[in-house]
Amino acid sequence: SQKEALFSPVSSSSSSSLPISQGDRDRVINLDHGDPTMYESYWQRMGEETTVVIPGWQFMSYFSDATRLCWFLEPEFANQIVRLHNVVGNAVTENRHIVVGTGSTQLYQAALYALSPDTDAEPISVVSAAPYYSSYPLITDCVKSGLYKWGGDALSFSKNGPYIELVTSPNNPDGFARRSVVNRSEGILIHDLAYYWPQYTPISSAANYDLMLFTASKSTGHAGMRIGWALVKDEDVARKMTKYIEINTIGVSKDSQLRAAKVLKVISDNSERPNADDSFFEFSYHVMAKRWKQLREAVHESGLFSVPEFPPQLCKFLNVVFEPQPAFAWVKCEGEIEDCESFLRGKKILTRSGKHFGVGPKHLETRKGVVSDKMLRGVENKRRSGDSRIGEA
Numbered sequence: 378s379q380k381e382a383l384f385s386p387v388s389s390s391s392s393s394s395l396p397i398s399q400g401d402r403d404r405v406i407n408l409d410h411g412d413p414t415m416y417e418s419y420w421q422r423m424g425e426e427t428t429v430v431i432p433g434w435q436f437m438s439y440f441s442d443a444t445r446l447c448w449f450l451e452p453e454f455a456n457q458i459v460r461l462h463n464v465v466g467n468a469v470t471e472n473r474h475i476v477v478g479t480g481s482t483q484l485y486q487a488a489l490y491a492l493s494p495d496t497d498a499e500p501i502s503v504v505s506a507a508p509y510y511s512s513y514p515l516i517t518d519c520v521k522s523g524l525y526k527w528g529g530d531a532l533s534f535s536k537n538g539p540y541i542e543l544v545t546s547p548n549n550p551d552g553f554a555r556r557s558v559v560n561r562s563e564g565i566l567i568h569d570l571a572y573y574w575p576q577y578t579p580i581s582s583a584a585n586y587d588l589m590l591f592t593a594s595k596s597t598g599h600a601g602m603r604i605g606w607a608l609v610k611d612e613d614v615a616r617k618m619t620k621y622i623e624i625n626t627i628g629v630s631k632d633s634q635l636r637a638a639k640v641l642k643v644i645s646d647n648s649e650r651p652n653a654d655d656s657f658f659e660f661s662y663h664v665m666a667k668r669w670k671q672l673r674e675a676v677h678e679s680g681l682f683s684v685p686e687f688p689p690q691l692c693k694f695l696n697v698v699f700e701p702q703p704a705f706a707w708v709k710c711e712g713e714i715e716d717c718e719s720f721l722r723g724k725k726i727l728t729r730s731g732k733h734f735g736v737g738p739k740h741l742e743t744r745k746g747v748v749s750d751k752m753l754r755g756v757e758n759k760r761r762s763g764d765s766r767i768g769e770a
């Protein structure tokens with residue numbers, strides 16, 4: 378049937394009617410862990426422009442700029458962060474301290490350390506509205522800190538006293554724009570804006586929050602550089618975050634910061650040029666738009682699933698009206714399938730169940746890149762050839 382065809386064992390031969398070999402039967406499509414390699418072809422096209430050469434004797438010191446609050450932040454990287462936010466218009470950088478981290482994952486931990494009250498009181502609750510990014514509870518409770526503790530879904534949080542609320546906007550996993558939901562005066566907010574870039578969501582205004590987290594992993598696709606940055610209004614908080622990173626890793630790789638500075642510079646340079654062919658955000662916007670179109674078609678054809686519908690909005694950077702196109706898909710099984718993850722696992726497609734995100738098993742997330750390139754190619758080939766098997770692993 379059509380439904381079976383969509384998730385049948387994958388085939389390496391998309392246009393012939395050869396039987397499926399044992400090797401192909403054993404193949405698995407892993408959509409559990411995302412990886413932003415979908416932007417590789419853009420960076421390949423940029424060629425030498427982003428190449429960084431570092432002689433062995435250079436950048437040996439722990440220090441980058443001892444006069445700065447964040448003494449391990451490379452000045453050129455700081456300049457390029459400010460420049461890129463100004464070019465894109467997605468965050469206010471005036472009167473902010475920049476703290477660099479080994480990915481925004483380290484900065485999240487630094488923020489928890491810096492924002493937790495310095496008292497002997499019980500650990501402060503850390504909450505986020507479900508569905509929330511599945512790593513938050515794991516990172517928060519990893520070392521069973523005496524300072525902070527995962528408090529679960531912010532929507533059902535009723536404890537009195539101070540709390541930390543994490544606001545991810547656009548949200549991982551469902552892609553919706555978000556605001557804080559607890560709305561009590563004792564709340565301390567962390568805004569994770571990893572996906573507030575024009576390839577994923579319309580940029581409607583410059584975010585202007587007290588503590589904002591960004592990462593190269595999602596903005597430029599350079600997850601392997603392990604570089605994130607925080608824009609922090611309060612000097613004491615920025616100082617404490619810096620202290621945490623000093624204690625944790627004595628700073629952040631200079632090699633990575635210099636590479637990140639170059640990558641950000643190329644994006645800003647190309648965005649400011651009138652030639653749209655070279656614009657990173659034009660390129661990445663089209664990659665995501667194409668994948669969402671294909672994903673929505675596949676979901677529609679299957680009759681088994683649904684994905685979120687988003688209201689269109691004007692993006693002031695790209696100057697187009699579009700619907701958010703997240704880096705992942707929050708898929709709901711419709712009808713009788715109770716456990717979407719197990720159902721797809723049976724079809725050799727690995728996903729992450731809704732229960733990791735604080736909701737039920739009817740939901741699941743497929744990660745970065747939405748559906749693998751090869752799987753989508755399978756959808757195209759099927760249409761061309763009339764073959765009933767789709768997807769290649």
Ligand code: PMP
Pocket residue numbers: 479480481482483510545549569571591592593594600603604605
């Ligand atoms: N926040 C969100 C919402 C994410 O999805 C991710 C990566 N999956 C991160 C933070 C962590 O990113 P980084 O690679 O910078 O540690």
